[in-house]
Amino acid sequence: MPKKPLEQLENHHSFGGTQLKYRHDSAVLDCPMTFSLFLPDTHKFPHPPLLWWLSGLSSTDDNFTHKAGAQRTAAELGIAILIPDTSPRGEHVADDPEYDLGQGAGFYLDATEAPWSEHYQMYRYLTEELSDLIKQHFTFSGKEAISGHSMGGHGALVIGLKNPTRFSSISAFAPILSPSQVPWGIRAFTNYLGKVNQISWKNWDASELIQAVTYQVPILIHQGRQDPFLAEQLDPAYFLSKTAPDYPLTYHLVDGYDHSYYFVASFIEAHLRFHAQHF
Amino acid sequence: MPKKPLEQLENHHSFGGTQLKYRHDSAVLDCPMTFSLFLPDTHKFPHPPLLWWLSGLSSTDDNFTHKAGAQRTAAELGIAILIPDTSPRGEHVADDPEYDLGQGAGFYLDATEAPWSEHYQMYRYLTEELSDLIKQHFTFSGKEAISGHSMGGHGALVIGLKNPTRFSSISAFAPILSPSQVPWGIRAFTNYLGKVNQISWKNWDASELIQAVTYQVPILIHQGRQDPFLAEQLDPAYFLSKTAPDYPLTYHLVDGYDHSYYFVASFIEAHLRFHAQHF
Numbered sequence: 001m002p003k004k005p006l007e008q009l010e011n012h013h014s015f016g017g018t019q020l021k022y023r024h025d026s027a028v029l030d031c032p033m034t035f036s037l038f039l040p041d042t043h044k045f046p047h048p049p050l051l052w053w054l055s056g057l058s059s060t061d062d063n064f065t066h067k068a069g070a071q072r073t074a075a076e077l078g079i080a081i082l083i084p085d086t087s088p089r090g091e092h093v094a095d096d097p098e099y100d101l102g103q104g105a106g107f108y109l110d111a112t113e114a115p116w117s118e119h120y121q122m123y124r125y126l127t128e129e130l131s132d133l134i135k136q137h138f139t140f141s142g143k144e145a146i147s148g149h150s151m152g153g154h155g156a157l158v159i160g161l162k163n164p165t166r167f168s169s170i171s172a173f174a175p176i177l178s179p180s181q182v183p184w185g186i187r188a189f190t191n192y193l194g195k196v197n198q199i200s201w202k203n204w205d206a207s208e209l210i211q212a213v214t215y216q217v218p219i220l221i222h223q224g225r226q227d228p229f230l231a232e233q234l235d236p237a238y239f240l241s242k243t244a245p246d247y248p249l250t251y252h253l254v255d256g257y258d259h260s261y262y263f264v265a266s267f268i269e270a271h272l273r274f275h276a277q278h279f
Numbered sequence: 280m281p282k283k284p285l286e287q288l289e290n291h292h293s294f295g296g297t298q299l300k301y302r303h304d305s306a307v308l309d310c311p312m313t314f315s316l317f318l319p320d321t322h323k324f325p326h327p328p329l330l331w332w333l334s335g336l337s338s339t340d341d342n343f344t345h346k347a348g349a350q351r352t353a354a355e356l357g358i359a360i361l362i363p364d365t366s367p368r369g370e371h372v373a374d375d376p377e378y379d380l381g382q383g384a385g386f387y388l389d390a391t392e393a394p395w396s397e398h399y400q401m402y403r404y405l406t407e408e409l410s411d412l413i414k415q416h417f418t419f420s421g422k423e424a425i426s427g428h429s430m431g432g433h434g435a436l437v438i439g440l441k442n443p444t445r446f447s448s449i450s451a452f453a454p455i456l457s458p459s460q461v462p463w464g465i466r467a468f469t470n471y472l473g474k475v476n477q478i479s480w481k482n483w484d485a486s487e488l489i490q491a492v493t494y495q496v497p498i499l500i501h502q503g504r505q506d507p508f509l510a511e512q513l514d515p516a517y518f519l520s521k522t523a524p525d526y527p528l529t530y531h532l533v534d535g536y537d538h539s540y541y542f543v544a545s546f547i548e549a550h551l552r553f554h555a556q557h558f
Binding site: 073261263 | 291293298348351468473536537545
């Protein structure tokens, strides 16, 4: 199979590994996309397991790469980290003036409603196209896990729960746990999936998917108790009430922390060690 | 003494400590300034030693705060970190269209030449005004060290070497070690200090100050071998040739690393542990 072209934008030595950034043309999204990839020392770890990191509203792949400090522990444990962008991009791609819809707010689903359905196919892009692309260009162990922050925590839970034999563990920081119940999720789902079609919302809602699992993938969640979005937008209470008592879920509500990358950075090591246990 | 007003801009829980950002009106610089401050857990460390961090060309206090990942080790060791901005700021402050002169490029000296001398008094601002201000508002142990990156590495060495009884250790990442010998430094010193007054340049050049020390403050330097500025702008060879063989200098030229914050993040823990040994 001929390798699709990948344009390298950045290449930095980091903790003995390499922090990379690329651009490629996405057929699924019909636009150019960037992604970042951390590789641990390829001599020590020629076939690393792969952690997917999904970012939050208004982020690109740069926020996690610059601010989470994940490279240190990933280099130590020999974990590769793939960080995609959060939506299709470009002047020809539908958008909205608010930060919580359109570009930067793809919600990791496949939109069915115009004008969004033309480009907003993030689920298929991630699980098929980008997944195939990086496996053509880099070598991994075959083990995968998935994590994310806020909207990306929603994405990690949804993608992980929909693919329980693919991802050996799931984790999230301040995830939107019950999107069908909260303003961010209702606005996104109404636009991307349609108001009259609320049955389809259940396919993209972790609080619904967790009730229908056939295989229990271990989950780790950290929430900051001082997160200003906790009650209104993240709604952990609803998700927790829908999760079976015997589900292997570790849920930490940590005092003092907010919604920022200072919170993510403080606990990213714990998440990487959690995933390493399950690879 | 009445406390000067400080406006808090940010307050984030981070690794059990607090990442703060403030704005205040500087009398020395005659403009409003921001600075960031990391405090470890004040219950565990009510009187922490203070590390000054000076940033590089075009940076503000945010670059280090967001990207270096220093909070983790500082929280563990109980070290406070003060991160000032890199120059005076504002529409009424002299500037230059290039990144290496004017706003974002104060070079941590006291300018003597018009139009720069009106506001560009970063040495006096840091060592007197900002130093007094933070000690009015926060409690420290009295022990201080100083570090920085690129132009800020120059600043750390110059300020540390000029105040050898104040700072117990000095460190730097990719510092401009011989500013009088390289394009960045020659342009800055010509503008700020004057071309006809090159004798004054020696007061702001680590390669000169290291030859006149009366007390040998320990120094740790990391340089990336793949730093594109290494030979032309940083000139470690000249500095090393001027440093006494018995000087307590640890100089690491590390393979693979460049000039970025990925390099700083990879070795910031080693620098914090170095300073902790000397407090």
